[in-house]
């Protein structure tokens with residue numbers, strides 16, 4: 001018969017059990033404005049040809065694409081599509097722009113950029129499409145040079161991208177992005193954002209951080225909602241210098 005060792009028994013009675021190691025940082029909610037969040041988001045979706053935030057309805061996406069070009073105009077446009085992800089808005093923008101337009105899709109996720117590049121290379125009809133690039137860049141700090149562009153863009157189009165900073169309650173990112181977009185946009189250009197938020201939710205942030213950059217008195221809001229999804233299209237013009 002095995003007898004317990006006296007020393008161990010007396011230690012077990014006098015020494016409290018060890019505490020679990022302390023958590024170095026308490027669990028955090030996902031940070032929508034961080035590159036890590038979006039990189040792992042697209043890594044998890046790797047293999048899917050496209051993924052669309054809040055709607056992939058072709059008719060709704062087409063209405064967003066159509067809004068980038070003035071009706072019945074054949075004047076070429078330069079267009080920047082920010083936070084493009086792998087949205088199928090990309091192809092619709094190509095098909096909607098006047099001939100000889102230039103179109104740049106950008107996002108800071110390398111996974112999204114690689115997936116979108118592969119998809120457009122495989123599917124775009126070169127005879128129909130605008131000249132295009134897909135560029136990895138952080139829209140908070142991007143410059144025209146990052147997009148190999150010498151002149152500012154005529155149109156910046158955003159589906160759900162400024163939303164990220166609204167939802168993250170990140171005033172610094174929101175402010176930085178608006179200032180950058182203002183730099184990237186022609187003084188006669190338009191910044192079009194599609195959101196499924198109530199437009200009013202961002203009025204305070206727009207006024208606080210964009211009031212000196214964009215002419216908010218001429219902002220238009222178009223309601224594209226249908227039975228399934230609420231979508232608004234907000235169009236901002238830069239303030240005259």
Ligand SMILES: C[S@@+](CC[C@H](N)C(=O)[O-])C[C@H]1O[C@@H](n2cnc3c(N)ncnc32)[C@H](O)[C@@H]1O
Pocket residue numbers: 032033038051052053054082083084085086087106107108109112137138139140158159160161163164
């Ligand atoms: C809500 S998703 C929308 C994606 C796409 N436009 C769509 O409709 O499916 C926001 C996108 O913005 C990108 N993004 C977030 N912060 C960014 C930043 N600072 N610079 C560039 N892209 C950013 C994310 O990687 C993501 O693709």
